[in-house]
Amino acid sequence: MKERYLSVDQVAELLGTTARFPRRLIEERRIRYVKVGRHVRIPESAIEEFSKSRTIEPVRLRRAALRRAA
Numbered sequence: 001m002k003e004r005y006l007s008v009d010q011v012a013e014l015l016g017t018t019a020r021f022p023r024r025l026i027e028e029r030r031i032r033y034v035k036v037g038r039h040v041r042i043p044e045s046a047i048e049e050f051s052k053s054r055t056i057e058p059v060r061l062r063r064a065a066l067r068r069a070a
Contacts (some may be wrong), residue, residue, distance in 0.1 A: 005034060014047060025050070057061035 006014070009056065011022040025031040032046040 005036075006044060006046045006047070008040060008042070011042050011047060 001007075008019050008022045008026075012019045022031070026033050026034065026040060031050050032043060034041045034043065
């Protein structure tokens with residue numbers, strides 16, 4: 001058990017949001033979590049997976065597409 005588990009407040013701080021956002025992700029089952037008794041913990045790897053799956057890469061335009069015909 002080498003993975004670090006974070007509380008909802010820690011995840012919110014990491015993502016720069018309020019605690020409501022990670023709680024909503026948990027409620028909608030959009031992120032993995034672990035229940036330890038009545039406490040909810042989120043693995044760090046789940047946060048990484050969530051952010052990678054929602055990362056949008058920039059589009060590279062070809063130079064020919066940037067030129068306009070007069």
